[in-house]
Structures are given as structure tokens and as C-alpha cells.
Amino acid sequence: xxxxxxxxxxxxxxxxxxxxxxxxxxxxxxxxxxxxxxxxxxxxxxxxxxxxxxxxxxxxxxxxxxxxxxxxxxxxxxxxxxxxxxxxxxxxxxxxxxxxxxxxxxxxxxxxxxxxxxxxxxxxxxxxxxxxxxxxxxxxxxxxxxxxxxxxxxxxxxxxxxxxxxxxxxxxxxxxxxxxxxxxxxxxxxxxxxxxxxxxxxxxxx
Numbered sequence: 026x027x028x029x030x031x032x033x034x035x036x037x038x039x040x041x042x043x044x045x046x047x048x049x050x051x052x053x054x055x056x057x058x059x060x061x062x063x064x065x066x067x068x069x070x071x072x073x074x075x076x077x078x079x080x081x082x083x084x085x086x087x088x089x090x091x092x093x094x095x096x097x098x099x100x101x102x103x104x105x106x107x108x109x110x111x112x113x114x115x116x117x118x119x120x121x122x123x124x125x126x127x128x129x130x131x132x133x134x135x136x137x138x139x140x141x142x143x144x145x146x147x148x149x150x151x152x153x154x155x156x157x158x159x160x161x162x163x164x165x166x167x168x169x170x171x172x173x174x175x176x177x178x179x180x181x182x183x184x185x186x187x188x189x190x191x192x193x194x195x196x197x198x199x200x201x202x203x204x205x206x207x208x209x210x211x212x213x214x215x216x217x218x219x220x221x222x223x224x225x226x227x228x229x230x231x
Contacts, residue, residue: 085098125141164229169198175195184202209228
């Protein structure tokens, strides 16, 4: 990885490709001929500045500063696809990857370890959200939804699976989830105060 302070550039080379970040944009270059690099795409736009890059297979991980970690699929380098993101408590300024685990250097929280479950729904929060809510909720036979959360959502509160498919409309109070298979789900709400959604991870245990 190379950092050029004057333009805040970071880059990583993979096969005959170079991935270079400048501000909130990431460029994909063909560097098969190093003297004549060819731009393939500049379709990757992060919500924060590019601070660090890592790659695992065709997945690219971006430490995107104040918005945390972003993940992109670059199977086709000319048309990269955004897979999702995960907030970190402070500012993500570095990332390394091993298998399905991303190791993110966070300015205040030190090291954060984030597991990739597959493409689909992502966990996300408004900038003012309580940081402690990033911890996944582990439930078994019932899932409790507070009346306050339900009242603050402008749309029905939904339980989604990892692909983003609705599996249950949640009601205030206790919700029976005994029929669901163990795995990772997300509670989706839509704030009445701003036009912004939230998704909180829920792990259904056996």
C-alpha cells in the first residue's frame, strides 16, 4: 500500500489491477503495462474518505474514515458492486483481511474484528445513533420490540434475513420467532425525524 500525503492517495495492486483511492472515490486501473495504466472504472464512491484498502478474493474492503468499513465486489472490475458496510465507533483508518474476517484499525476503539456473512442487507445507523447499539442482539424463541422504537418508525418495523428479504412484521412487545432458522437477521426501522433507515443486527440462536 502506498500513501501520498499531498493528495491523500492509497492504493493496492492485485493481479494486473490497481485500486487507488482519492478522497471518497476509488479508481480501478489496469496496470498490465505499468508505463501505460488504463482506467477501468471510477464507480466506487464511499460515504467517507478512503483511508485504507484490503482485498480478499474478489471482495474489496475500504476503511472509509468516519463512516467505518465498506465492502465492494469487484468480480467485474469495470462495474463494481457495493455489498454493504459496517460502522465503527470512531474513525476507520486501516483494514486487513483474512478469510471472512476484516480487522479494522479504529481511531478510538483500537482493533475491531468484523465478519463477512455474505452479500445482502447491511447494518447501518445515522451518525447520531447510540454507538452501543452496534452490538448484535442474541435471541432465541422471542424477540422484544420496545413501543418507543415502534412509535419512532414512520414505516412498519421489519425483520429481514441476510439477503434483505422480509421474514416478519414486528409488533411492539414480544414477537414469537420460534419458526425462524438460526442465523443472522436485521431489524429495520425508518426514522420519523429524518428520511433515513436503521438496521440492527440480530442473531437467532438455537
